[in-house]
Amino acid sequence: MSETVFKETVLELKNLNVGYGSKEPILKDINLEIEKGEIIALVGPSGAGKTTLIKTIASIIPQISGEICILGECCADCLPSGNIGYIPQRLGLVNNKTVIENVIFGKFHEMNFLDVFLSDPNKEITKEAMEILESLEIKEKANEQVKFLSGGERKRVAVARTLLQKPKIILADEFLGELDDETSISVGFKMFNYVKKNKSSIIFVDHNPARAMGVSDKIFKVCESKVVKLDKQEKNVEVAI
Secondary structure, three states: OOOOOOOOEEEEEEEEEEOOOOOOOOEEEEEEEEEOOOEEEEEOOOOOOHHHHHHHHOOOOOOOEEEEEEOOEEEOOOOOHHHEEEEOOOOOOOOOOEHHHHHHHOOHHHOOHHHHHOOOOOHHHHHHHHHHHHHOOOHHHOOOEHHHOOHHHHHHHHHHHHHHOOOOEEEEEOOOOOOOHHHHHHHHHHHHHHHHHOOOEEEEEOOOHHHHHHHOOEEEEEEOOEEEEEOOOOOOHHHHO
16 A cells, blocks of 8 residues: 655645736736645746745735735735745845855854854854855865955855755745856756755756746746746646746
């Protein structure tokens, strides 16, 4: 007899409309569920609303209407606290701070206020941050200021900062964009391996349909004010993207 597999929903969007203020919603009537451990890709043309959706889930932009339910809690204007890790398209790094300082800032909600701004975090967090940097093959840059790093190195720092938070849900906006193939494979592998190992979930925006198809469990197309799930088994799915 086969074992019953119980699925756990970590994120649910109910009749969600997103946009800016009193303007017409950019995306309408979004209904979807994300389960623990899933890798979800968002694809679609530029300006379709992918970033707006990510920012709305992260509580950076308030939804126009509908509900966002995180780990079973539904709230119109709640902050995501430590359950969500967000990697913005522009990364949000502090250029005049070192790599290790930027990574540790991701853990600030668990640290003493003065520790954050005096750059004197506790040793256990520093050790953990260094281990993550090592796994991303950027440990040797730990004490360099971010402004001196390459684009690929900066992406790794942003990923490390998010992983240190140990979020249940990761929202990543083009975190593999502008990377060469070798670097995107390396950074992507580390991130997706973390998601599976820790039973987290990730929703990532990607402009590369082939890559999104290859690594995701589910893929959604954002287009014409809608978010539509694509069937990865369909022969013409890449044409649809």
